[in-house]
Amino acid sequence: MRKSASPPNSTPPKPPSPLPPGPLPPIHAANMEIAHVADENLLFLCKSADLAPGSILKVEREAGALAVYNLEGEFFATDDRCTHGLASLSNGDIVDGEIECTMHFGTFDIKTGEPRQSPCSVAIKTYKVEVRGDDVFAVIG
Ligand code: FES
Numbered sequence: 001m002r003k004s005a006s007p008p009n010s011t012p013p014k015p016p017s018p019l020p021p022g023p024l025p026p027i028h029a030a031n032m033e034i035a036h037v038a039d040e041n042l043l044f045l046c047k048s049a050d051l052a053p054g055s056i057l058k059v060e061r062e063a064g065a066l067a068v069y070n071l072e073g074e075f076f077a078t079d080d081r082c083t084h085g086l087a088s089l090s091n092g093d094i095v096d097g098e099i100e101c102t103m104h105f106g107t108f109d110i111k112t113g114e115p116r117q118s119p120c121s122v123a124i125k126t127y128k129v130e131v132r133g134d135d136v137f138a139v140i141g
Contacts, residue, residue, distance in 0.1 A: 042130065042137040045077060049134060056099070058090035059138075065090070066127065066138060069110050071097060075129045076110050077138040083115070083122040 043061065045068045051057050057068040058080055065080035067090040078099070080090050087103035094100075098107040098116050106120030113126040127138040 041139055041141045043140045045075075045129070045136045045138055047134050048075070048131060048136050051075070051136070054094055056090045056092070056094065058088060063140075067099070068129075068136065068138075069094065069099070071110060075131060075136050077127040077129050078108070078110065078113055079125045081124075082106070082120065083124055084120045089124070 043059070043066070045059050045066070046057055051068060051070045053070050053072050055070050059066045059068055059077075065088070066077050067080040067088075069076045069078075071094070078089065080088050082089055082101045082103060084101065084106050085103050087101050089099050089101060089108070091102050092100045093102075094110070095107070097110055099110050100107045100117070101120065104119050105117070106115065107117035108114065108120060108124050109116055111126070113123040115121050115123060127140060130137045130139060
């Protein structure tokens with residue numbers, strides 16, 4: 001009979017599990033960075049307290065910046081670039097639920113992205129927004 005070449009106790013002991021036995025603890029806001037890493041479809045935009053009602057925030061990313069809006073406490077996100085030109089919509093003004101581009105004053109519906117005022121005629125892309133605890137995310141991809 002052939003014997004194994006390695007000694008019987010050569011495997012190092014396993015380290016103890018960092019989690020206590022039983023059900024996993026709930027995810028809290030402090031752990032949202034971990035949740036963000038785990039879910040590649042979520043893009044962290046901002047803390048909800050950092051974007052006051054009626055405000056716009058530009059969020060840079062490799063695939064193109066997003067404009068994040070707070071409309072009376074509800075958050076929305078669109079592409080930041082105006083479809084009519086090279087203007088950044090986050091520099092614009094919110095007027096009655098529409099974003100007014102500063103370049104030629106065309107407007108888009110913030111919730112749907114549909115163009116509302118000429119010369120804009122092509123919709124801007126909108127993103128579903130999720131608020132988890134104090135964190136605001138866009139669903140991308
Ligand atoms: S670039 Fe925005 S309206 Fe012309």
